[in-house]
Amino acid sequence: MAAEEKINVQPSPYTVIQLFMFREKMRVAEPMNEMAKELSDNDLQATTDFFAKQPASNPPADAGDPARLERSRAVVEQSHCDVCHRPDFSGRGNVPRLADQREDYLLKTLRE
Secondary structure (H helix, E strand, O other), X not given: OOOOOOHHHOOHHHHHHHHHHHHOOOOOOHHHHHXXXXXXXXXXXXXXXXXXXXXXXXXXXXXXXXXXXXXHHHHHHHHOHHHHHOOOOOOEOOEOOOOOOOHHHHHHHHHO
């Protein structure tokens, strides 16, 4: 399965920026570029407002590998990720939500 972001849990300001970038081809993912190319600024805002109001997906049932989670906590503490993304990683404003995102998507995004 391709790496993808869960758009329904992102803050509206963050998502409108992403859709704008897809529309302007500043961020390239052909299906998204094609979908966004005809959207006006008002369409972008209405779309993101709609998605921001949708309920978040349930978190994974499996809590993950404890040793790996501990390594992640150390990286978060060292890099202060929880300052911008919040302690629960829910994001805010134009800072994306990281909580419950697909790990392959997050890894791909960090590498890019």
